Amino acid sequence: MADGPGELVAAGEVLAMLGVGRSRFRQIQQSPHFPAPYARLSVGAIWLKADVEKYIAEHRRPRPVDEDE
Structure with a gap:
């Protein structure tokens, strides 16, 4: 049996990965x-999760770390 394409994510999971709301996600999708x-x-x-992770690594600014955590 062949391996699948990799882990898949739907819009809700992509929103969480990006840390944005639906309207901002619609804008990002146009990029x-x-x-x-x-x-x-x-x-x-x-989407392939690996593709979204690559986009985040290459095109999104790192989020500031909350030092209180």
């Missing part, structure tokens, strides 16, 4: 750098 969905299902788009 030519944001990965295209791996597939579009009846419930919405899904």
Whole structure:
């Protein structure tokens, strides 16, 4: 049996990974750098988690660390 493409994430998980709301996520999706969905299902788009992680590493500023944590 062949391995799958990798871990998949839906919009809600991508929002959490990016730390943004839905309207900001819609803007980010318009960026030519944001990965295209791996597939579009009846419930919405899904992405390869590795593609989203790569986008975050290359195109998002690191979030400040809360020193109280």
